[in-house]
Amino acid sequence: MSNAAGSLTDSSLLQNDEYRRLNAEHHEYESRLSALSAKAVLSDEEQVEESTLKKKKLSVKDRMYSLARQVRAQAQT
Numbered sequence: 001m002s003n004a005a006g007s008l009t010d011s012s013l014l015q016n017d018e019y020r021r022l023n024a025e026h027h028e029y030e031s032r033l034s035a036l037s038a039k040a041v042l043s044d045e046e047q048v049e050e051s052t053l054k055k056k057k058l059s060v061k062d063r064m065y066s067l068a069r070q071v072r073a074q075a076q077t
Helices: 003-015 017-037 044-076
Strands: none
Touching: 003 017, 003 044, 017 044
């Protein structure tokens, strides 16, 4: 893929409401995970939260990649 096509894809993704929402969610999860990892010891609740956040973050990232593939496919047609 050329740089022009990459720029088009990035621009198209940034205009996609769902992608922007997912990106914001991903950053929120990452921030909370960073806060949790800074603690020396996690409570039982925090351990469950950490596990849940990791799963949610991965799910959001998968959806973002899926949207990126769709945008690339549309840009190539």
